[in-house]
Amino acid sequence: MLKKDDDLSKLRHSAAHVMAQAVKHLFPDAKVTIGPPTADGFYYDFDVARPFTPEDLEQIEHEMSRNIQADYPFERRPITKPEALDLFQRMDEPYKVQMIRETPDDEPMSVYQQGDFVDWCRGPHVDSTGKIRAFKLLSVAGAYWRGNEKNAMLQRIYGTAFFTQEELDDFMQRLAEAEKRDHRKLGRELDLFSISEDVGPGLILWHPKGGRLRTIIEDFWRKAHYERGYDLVYTPHIGRSKLWQTSGHLEFYADGMFAPMEVEGQEYYPKPMSCPFHIQIFKSRQRSYRDLPLRWGELGTVYRYERSGVLHGLTRVRGFTQDDAHIFCTPEQVEEEIRQALDFALFMLRSFGFDNYQFYLSTQPEKFSGAQEQWDTAQQALRRAMESREIQYEVDEGGGVFYGPKIDVKIKDAIGREWQCTTIHFDFNLPEKFDIYFTGSDGAQHRPYMVHRALLGSMERFFGVLIEHYGGAFPLWLAPVQMLVLPIADRHHEYARQVEARLEAAGFRVEVDTRNEKVGYKIREAQTQKIPYMLVVGDKEAEAGAVSVRSREGGDQGAQPVDAFLAAARAELTP
Numbered sequence: 001m002l003k004k005d006d007d008l009s010k011l012r013h014s015a016a017h018v019m020a021q022a023v024k025h026l027f028p029d030a031k032v033t034i035g036p037p038t039a040d041g042f043y044y045d046f047d048v049a050r051p052f053t054p055e056d057l058e059q060i061e062h063e064m065s066r067n068i069q070a071d072y073p074f075e076r077r078p079i080t081k082p083e084a085l086d087l088f089q090r091m092d093e094p095y096k097v098q099m100i101r102e103t104p105d106d107e108p109m110s111v112y113q114q115g116d117f118v119d120w121c122r123g124p125h126v127d128s129t130g131k132i133r134a135f136k137l138l139s140v141a142g143a144y145w146r147g148n149e150k151n152a153m154l155q156r157i158y159g160t161a162f163f164t165q166e167e168l169d170d171f172m173q174r175l176a177e178a179e180k181r182d183h184r185k186l187g188r189e190l191d192l193f194s195i196s197e198d199v200g201p202g203l204i205l206w207h208p209k210g211g212r213l214r215t216i217i218e219d220f221w222r223k224a225h226y227e228r229g230y231d232l233v234y235t236p237h238i239g240r241s242k243l244w245q246t247s248g249h250l251e252f253y254a255d256g257m258f259a260p261m262e263v264e265g266q267e268y269y270p271k272p273m274s275c276p277f278h279i280q281i282f283k284s285r286q287r288s289y290r291d292l293p294l295r296w297g298e299l300g301t302v303y304r305y306e307r308s309g310v311l312h313g314l315t316r317v318r319g320f321t322q323d324d325a326h327i328f329c330t331p332e333q334v335e336e337e338i339r340q341a342l343d344f345a346l347f348m349l350r351s352f353g354f355d356n357y358q359f360y361l362s363t364q365p366e367k368f369s370g371a372q373e374q375w376d377t378a379q380q381a382l383r384r385a386m387e388s389r390e391i392q393y394e395v396d397e398g399g400g401v402f403y404g405p406k407i408d409v410k411i412k413d414a415i416g417r418e419w420q421c422t423t424i425h426f427d428f429n430l431p432e433k434f435d436i437y438f439t440g441s442d443g444a445q446h447r448p449y450m451v452h453r454a455l456l457g458s459m460e461r462f463f464g465v466l467i468e469h470y471g472g473a474f475p476l477w478l479a480p481v482q483m484l485v486l487p488i489a490d491r492h493h494e495y496a497r498q499v500e501a502r503l504e505a506a507g508f509r510v511e512v513d514t515r516n517e518k519v520g521y522k523i524r525e526a527q528t529q530k531i532p533y534m535l536v537v538g539d540k541e542a543e544a545g546a547v548s549v550r551s552r553e554g555g556d557q558g559a560q561p562v563d564a565f566l567a568a569a570r571a572e573l574t575p
Ligand SMILES: [Zn+2]
Pocket: 013, 017, 112, 119, 121, 122, 123, 124, 125
């Protein structure tokens, strides 16, 4: 399997060379940079006078096909650093020159040539261009050189390549499906959220319908937490630099934080996580073993600096609300707490329609904080919890972070893509740094175990995943507008309002479309708004106390008494 992945990367990277060759033929002034393979294909960044157009991409594809038909061998030639500098200076390729310059003098270098195109590259590549049989250019986007907005804006062409045409066709089909479900597109069409340049990139504005959905998720989340013995806390958005010094954030994580603001000569940082605040609550009084376990949850909004180049809709943002919780417990309680957290995670994910998961266990790295005994207890608890639930998991041996082992859960969405959501991880660092303890039954002071856990991850990211999973067609319990009543003519407005009032009294979210439009038009619009039920009312319905039901998935369901429809809709509400 791994071998095959390697081969595929090699194929795709080779295709990137062939693309660069084509671009240099068609746009001799283009400056080449880098062209790595990616999980889905490859790209190459070019410095060009104007952005590439869709017509350019077609031409480039055509030129690539010619290079592939010519079946040029990829010829490797070792080269010294001075030779490489000289060669690429003569070729007037400043980006290559910069990269060569920055490479250590003693590092072996090579150039690869296919036809008349030479690239400075480590390889490897396929034997010849003819090996690239199934490829496609996908899109073009601006990308800063080295991802830094202070550098030149380049044009990045994305493409993909596969071993067979069949695999490529398959991929293109999945891509089309993913595009239809793109949460940025649906977020606009369904009026769920937006991002404003004036507010700032990576900062989400939740519109009324998105806000409605979030409220439903949060209400469900809060209720589930109280039912499972959690308490909910609220903590501020900013905290003094001293706090972040103690936690180690300023030492190890300052790059990922927003800059501080000064208040009365003191620096305050927007919080990148809530943990130190929860620790302060723990420290606010003497804790005894009788108080434990303590489970504190918070929907805490945090701010982290991400480069503008990597921001993406709801899934990569600068401000987000984590569904964070911290469990403080004794060594004896650890295993049961982990088992419960795992069950809780599965309950949450299933409730939102995800039934397909991958579990990952990351274990002790070479450098670690905390005692060996703690690591052993923690890792055993994580393993046992998964085994007791007959969960298959992959182990990243030694791949854990320094402060504690963890379980990550990735969910698979409706079209098979994996998303990281749940994480349950131990922290042996913060309890130490903040020196927290509880009084044991022996009267002595003991360090509690501290577990961080997020089930959905963040509200923003989870919302993005949810939109794509359902393609915007949310199940009844989540749909921001569950039912739309459609009066056929003006004289039916009054009855429509009566129906609305009855449904609302039963707890449903209902709207009436009283616009002066044809019913067919209103139905089509409700359909694109992905509203689960459309209820048409005219003379016959008004007379019979009924509604003509159209469902989003099933189309026309015929006329039903309002009560019968209500009962059926209630039964459909899950969880
Ligand atoms: Zn290469």
